[in-house]
Amino acid sequence: MKAMSETAIQFLSAASGTLDGPQLLWDTYESGQLTAPDLHDVIPDIWTRHDWPECAIGADRWITLFRTAGFVALPTNLAAPTAPLAVYRGATEDRARGMAWSWERYKAEEFQQRYTKLGRTTHLYTATIQPADVLAVFGTRGEHEVVVDSRQLARIKRCG
Template identity: 30%
Template sequence: MKNLIFDNGGTIMLKQTDLTEIKNNVSLPFLYLDIEPTNIPFCVFHPYLETSTVAVALDKSKPMDSHNMKIADILTDKEAYVQWREMTAEKIQNAITLRELYIMVRKSYRLTFLKYAKKYMSSKDFSTYLADAWVSSENPSQDANCSLGMLISWFEQADKKILMETEDYQVYVSLPDELRIYRGVTLGREPNGLSWTSNLETAKWFAHRYDRGNNQGYVEAAIVKKEEVLAYFNTRGEDELVVNVRNLEIEVITKK
């Protein structure tokens, strides 16, 4: 019980991240997930791989260097696959920081990593890596492994001063009691996602960046109360507001 604390919502969090538990219950199980091929040659779906071609040693008994290395397709070369898996498992076991484990995971899998690692993480670490996973993901609101309700609860539990950079936090606390917000919904994207902005031009850009002829995105608008804004990020210059959309009255205001 000494390593347990409660956040403002009464959720149990650890005072200190348990790296061993994350290695054994998240990082290593992720490694042994099946590598799923795509329609694009050598491109794959896997938490640790974007491509099935990896560098492995010609002679496993010697250190891998420029003279003892080959590029292999681990979808067809089973010996190379076993060697890659052993190398990655060793890298996981030798990690001494959470960051080492986190950055091994592809950006599109990092929210899923947090989903399973959260119960072994301190509030500080969880808040830090939630922010990074959110802003580095191309489309976090449509992560198949993390429901909108789960994501909302995560932002509610996060330590806001750690979640946001100092400048972003200052913008967040100075928001008016009510503000008009916009969301650009491009083709194939979630209309009720959590990412919004107070900048209409930014929303328009997101809405129409992938337009194809008559198949076009659109912009949504809503009035939100300050307490329903969960975070503010300007890391990529997007004036992003993370919003609790459960009670939001949304209207479509424009089509190109």
């Protein structure tokens, strides 16, 4: 495993503990201070420490960051899919087309229940994503998360 660059280390130090991590990441990238390898190193930390990272800077910016970084995984031994992947999402209807999905139906059901407890009308959704459109997989926090290029979700079906 390669060592993280000094720039990436400094960025993570500055972003640690702040809710503005996604915006700081975008601003630092836009200013040219982070390279693709730097992004590859820092995206997992920023994405997984924020409850709703997509809402913080929007899907288009995140997709740009992930596409620049290349496929990202945490833990790093998780492999990129090589075949179409069925993914699941518990969400309100207006948030069905999001970036964060799960490869485990039961995890999506847990998110659906979480939002229902907050008084929201939620559904369980499923889609099949092509391997090239899987931007990251995160097996941390017990979420079994698959980050996708949501612009490429051709058919989202409500399944619960």
